[in-house]
Amino acid sequence: MTDFFKLHFFVPLAAVLGLVVVAYVGVQANLQLLFGVVVPYMAALIFIEGMVYRLIQWTRSPVPFRIPTTAAQNKSLPWIEKNLGEKLDNPETTKHVVGRMALEVLAFRSLFRNTRTELRQDPDHPEGARLIHWSYKWLWLGAIAFHYAFLVVILRHLRFFTEPVPGFVYLLDSVDGFLQFFVPVVYLSGLVLLVAAGYLLLRRILRPELRYISLAADYFPLFLILSIAITGILMRYFYKVDIVAVKDLALGLATFKPKVVAGIGVIFYIHLFLVCVLFAYFPFSKLMHAPGVFLSPTRNLACNSRWVRHVNPWNYPVKFHSYAEYEDKFREAMIEADIPVEKES
Amino acid sequence: MKLADLLSQKKATILERWLHLLLDSYPSETSGFFKKEKDPFNNPLAFRLSQGLQGVYEALLQDTARERILASLDDVISIKALENFSPSQAVAFIFLLKPVIREELATELKEAQLSEECLEVESRIDGLALLCFEVYMKRREKLYELRINEVKNQVSGLMRRTGLTLVTPQQ
Amino acid sequence: MAKAKVTVPTPAEILPGISYKTPEKGWMDVKPDFRPGTYCNPANPKWLEWIGYPYPRAWHVTDEDWHLPSDWKETILQGMEDRLSRFRSLKLFFDICVRCGACADKCHFFLGTGDPKNMPVLRAELMRSVYKRYFKPAGRLLGQLAGARDLTEDVIKEWFFYLYQCTECRRCSLFCPYGIDMAEMTILGRELLSSIGINIEWTLASVAQCYDKGSHIGATPQAMKDMIDFFAEENERVTGIYTPITYNRKGAEILFVAPSGDYFADPGTYTFMGYMLLFTYLGLDYTISTYAGEGGNFGFFMSHEMGKRLNAKIYAEAKRLGVKWIIGGECGHMWRILNQYMDTWNGPADFLEMPVSPITGTKFENAATTRMVHISEFTADLIKHGKLKLDPMRNAHIKLTFHDSCNTSRGMGIFEEPRYIIKNVLPEGHFVDMPPNTIREKTFCCGSGSGFNADEYLETRLRGGLPRANAVRYVHEKYGVNHLGCICAIDRAVLPTLLGYWVPEVEVTGISELVGNALVFDEEIERTTDLRDRDLVGVGEAEEGVEAAEAAEEEE
């Protein structure tokens, strides 16, 4: 274990545990107003303002060149046809750029590219190996599971913040909770989130090359999300809290009529506090990859720079060796070699 | 049981240990990847090393044509010759086989008769080691030759133009 | 403890890292080890003076003191700030990497050297850590904990080592979920290094020559003409067809621009002979320029600006000569630049016309504003319209696989045209592709792109090229492939070396060379050899060899 790893692993771990303690102590000290109202509003404010700030920061820098990664055949002669996949991997029109981005955001297209080949014994030709081509999708699967579970969990939480609860949330609830034989109903998304985040964490710790590159900024969000998931699950299945009271509090926050509701267990405040930290931390962290991916110039531009001019706002004239200078230097030799010149002498 | 039989029986484990030992000479952040990744195209280095070791091991067990032995040794040494290692580092891999065999067959080797056979195997390894030097020198020469050829190619058009030819010492 | 007593090392002790592990360190504490073969030589100061770039001086990579200018640190930081405000890519790529590691094992330099800092994510982190330290509050406050570190001379050395161990091939960007492109960061990082006078000789010599004389090779106009005229004679000797060419001719319809490698270095020269045969066959009204005699652009390997300065000559010359449009030869980075930068840098090319093939009437709509057409597009169009009489049997001695160059693949997207040509100029069954994860958009780099052709760098180049060569070796062993085709002049210069080390049985060829072999002229002499003076199949003793090869094929 290197000192580098210790620093980057244990400090964030301690930080998250510290946050848990802060919330616990705070609620014991009857600071419900702070943890139930003030902190959530502050977190929301930081989240929104931070996000806007960062987006402005990014968009203030222009995209001088059209540099999309061309992952398939470019537009060419009319008879060179492209199937839909190729059109999305090398988009020529805005429509296809949207398609490419949708695939990236919704299906993590680029992660999906991880193909592997293997030489395996070929049953038909025992002496020769055969090439097997397959896809290595563990990271993709882990990432997809993690993100979709996260999304579902967030959407399900809407039932606390809305009244009446929109229909799709019920729908989501029933699909997510189809494991009806347990009481209370077990939500799959929470478990998937836990397992997938756990996988992403283990991967980082166990694979030496990933451990080498991982920083505190990578462990901290994982610890945070894991603890949010764990406290959530504890709250739901083990240390039950008063759901009606929680909804009261949440609705109050959502309708800007905040109130302190008595009788909610401390575990809830820990959960809420961690969520607030996550939101406040979001704009200043690598979690900004979520909005960032939409701005990525290697993905969000059409590959049309040969037939639509792309303008660089800060393009400036440069000095280059002009033909006149060139001819001045080589005129005699050029004349002797029968190369046409502008001025005969 | 004869040692030769034991060696072919344990071929897979011995080869793997040998390869892993060799891969351990890369930074630990990378050796894990080299050991794990089985795609010959995404992990050409380990693939080539393992092909080479396998060929060398087979040559140890049965008589093999000299060219084939050299080719197998070359699979490994062609990589090692590029790594700015000293010559001794480039050929050390062959000696690593001895401790691997000794450890892998520790119990079996206690039988007196086997340990005699073991000496024989070890002297075959020494023979292979001598061949390693040849292969290593060839590879270093190849590097010089390529350097010269590259410079030659850069002006070869001109050479043809003027009807000159360059001859490198080796040719 | 045993170690202390032993004076003669055991084999395990000789190899690093086996018998004892060096104490493991975080990457910030590991310094690069500059050993011969792992770095390119610094640029000769005179080149910098030629092009007017800063801090010309003599220095050595292995010296402790690189004689950096006294204000080097401010220059770098200011340069970084400036680039952050000019390139959204840089800012974004610095900010959004999640270090998921999807790119880690995609870099050929990582796969070939096993150096963990050759993982693209870590290569980026070398620069990102400085960004965090000076441009991010968290980095300023928390230092290492936030992944930040001070900018020191050691960091500069590390940048030099690893930014010049990236060929700007973009393979990492293909697999990154956010398209983070190390190539883009390498380009900008090298700009920063260049701003404090750190450049490599191979690139700078080429740049200065190209700037001053017209081509990387530094050929004077008369030498260039002499050489190309010689090809016209060579073509006549081999095929009976004299292929004259005009230079700097005003009023020609088309300006042809090729990488200079094609008219000076083997085997690119044969590709050039192929171009000339094709154009003569068509009776094309074209000319080439001795002033804009370079399609390649090593300037791009040191900075965007220098790339632009060299590239500017092409449009300037097209304008002066009054041509209608431009054809570009087979070159990799040249085409990435033409596709991604040329119009933006030096356009609009409104003095040119929409490219239309005078033979087939095809409008090249895909080049509507750059007005520059790739020779493969041009040729494929001709073949499709049945305008070329081809005899594939003249390439029967060639069993080919095709190397997609990084630049034309991931920086342009040209995959089908060359393959279409290949299938038409080779006999059936003489073309096989390499395994799918090593070609097309996933192609492996030659390991020597972006200015690394230098011979002092040979070891690293060969290591970086191993993944490519390994796939070639597979098709060689399995299908008897004996030629590797490519549409890139750097490839034609460096792949012979790479294959000479790893798969010496395979030779390298341009695609237009194959076209030149196969083209049937009405008035040609009977061909007995290909453009390289090698006997054709069915001529002389070559016959037996082929029968044997075919018999072997049938057995398979």
Ligand code: HEM
């Ligand atoms: C547009 C939306 C988003 C996209 C396209 C996206 C995509 C990705 C991808 C492809 C990865 C890399 C694979 C992995 O390591 O799991 C990743 C990592 C991650 N994402 Fe997202 N993401 C999005 C939104 C979010 C949001 C809203 C969060 C909320 C907290 C989040 C949290 C994370 C975390 C913590 C990781 C790192 C996992 C690790 O350390 O291994 N992402 N994301």
Ligand code: SF4
């Ligand atoms: S794939 Fe992209 S996000 Fe993942 S580590 Fe590499 S650069 Fe970072």
Ligand code: SF4
């Ligand atoms: S651009 Fe190519 S060489 Fe550079 S880091 Fe990415 S994969 Fe490696």
